[in-house]
Amino acid sequence: MEFPLTRPLLKAEIHCHIEGAATPVLAASQAGKYGVDTTDFLRDGAYVWNDFSEFLVCYDRVAALFRTDADYALLTESYLTELAEANTIYSEIIVSPDHGDRIGLGADAYLSGICEGIRRAHEKTGIEARIIVTGERHFGPGRVIAAAEYAARSQNPLVTGFNMAGEERMGRVADYARAFDIARDAGLGLTIHAGEVCGPFSVIDALDLVRPSRLGHGVRAVEDPQLVARLRDLGTVLEVCPGSNIALNVYPDFHHHPLRRLHQAGVRVCLNSDDPPFFHTSLEREYEIASSVMGFSVAEINTMTSTAIEAAFVDEATRQRLL
Numbered sequence: 001m002e003f004p005l006t007r008p009l010l011k012a013e014i015h016c017h018i019e020g021a022a023t024p025v026l027a028a029s030q031a032g033k034y035g036v037d038t039t040d041f042l043r044d045g046a047y048v049w050n051d052f053s054e055f056l057v058c059y060d061r062v063a064a065l066f067r068t069d070a071d072y073a074l075l076t077e078s079y080l081t082e083l084a085e086a087n088t089i090y091s092e093i094i095v096s097p098d099h100g101d102r103i104g105l106g107a108d109a110y111l112s113g114i115c116e117g118i119r120r121a122h123e124k125t126g127i128e129a130r131i132i133v134t135g136e137r138h139f140g141p142g143r144v145i146a147a148a149e150y151a152a153r154s155q156n157p158l159v160t161g162f163n164m165a166g167e168e169r170m171g172r173v174a175d176y177a178r179a180f181d182i183a184r185d186a187g188l189g190l191t192i193h194a195g196e197v198c199g200p201f202s203v204i205d206a207l208d209l210v211r212p213s214r215l216g217h218g219v220r221a222v223e224d225p226q227l228v229a230r231l232r233d234l235g236t237v238l239e240v241c242p243g244s245n246i247a248l249n250v251y252p253d254f255h256h257h258p259l260r261r262l263h264q265a266g267v268r269v270c271l272n273s274d275d276p277p278f279f280h281t282s283l284e285r286e287y288e289i290a291s292s293v294m295g296f297s298v299a300e301i302n303t304m305t306s307t308a309i310e311a312a313f314v315d316e317a318t319r320q321r322l323l
C-alpha cells in the first residue's frame, strides 16, 4: 500500500539580523582567527548578556569578529544553508553598513560579502534572500540618515528595504523620520523596530511618522485595543519574534506571548528568528513552538508563512513563484 507523501511545512522569515545569526561556534572560530579574547561575552558555548542594553553590547562584540568580505560571505552562507535545510524558501536579512564601517571593512565590502553568501546559498539550496539595510538607533540620527542614503544609492538589486534597529528607548521616531523619507523616495520597502522594548506609543509614532508596511516586533501594540484595530485596518504586518521577546523578558513565557491575541484580532503576523543563537532559538524552533505551545494549526502556520511572503520586499515575479 502506498502512503500519501506529506509535504513538509515550508517556512519563510523577513526579520533576521546577519550578525545576530552568528553561532557561538562560528564566533569562537573567528575569535581564534583574529586572536580576540571573548571571555566577557562568550562563555561555555553561549553568548553572555542579561538585559537588552547588554544584548546590544554583546551583539556589537560579536559583529567585530567578522572583518572581511569573506567572513561575511561565510556567515551569510552558513545561516541561509541551515535555514534551507529546515525547508525555508525565503529570508530577508537585516544588515547594518555601520558594522562594516566600524571594523574598518567599509560598507561596500561588507555588503558584497553578504551578497556572495546569498549567491552561494542560493546556488546550493535554491533559497531566496533579500537585504534590508538598517540604521542603528543608538548610533544617532546622523548615522541612521547615512545608512538610508547608502541604501538609496546602492543600486544593488538585492537591497530592497530599509529598517531601523537598536536601542528603541533612544530619542523619538521624529528624530529619525528623515532617514525613512530618503529610503521611501528611493523606492525601498520600509520597516522599523517598534513596540518591542517600548509600549504602544512607539508603534503609534512609527505609523504616524514612517508609514511602514511592516513593523519589527510591534507586539506591545496589544496593550492598546484602538491601536490593534488600526493595525488590522491598515494591514500592517508584524514581524513577530516570540523567542526573542521571551529571551529579552518582554513576556515571561510563550503562554503569555500576545501572538495568538494579535492573530485573533485580525492583525497580519508572521514568525521570525531575529538573532537566533543569542536567543537560543532558530526559525525551526519558532515554528515548532507556534504549533506545540501556542496551539496554531497547520493552516494557521501556513497563513503566517504566506503573510511573510506577501509582505516581503521582493519583486512580484519572485513573490508569485514563492506563494
Ligand code: ES4
Pocket (backbone or CB within 6 Å): 017, 020, 059, 165, 166, 167, 193, 196, 244, 274, 275
Ligand atoms: C535587535 Cl532584538 C533587537 N532589537 C533591536 N535591535 C536589534 N539589533 C539586533 N537585534
Ligand code: ZN
Pocket (backbone or CB within 6 Å): 015, 017, 165, 193, 216, 274
Ligand atoms: Zn530585530
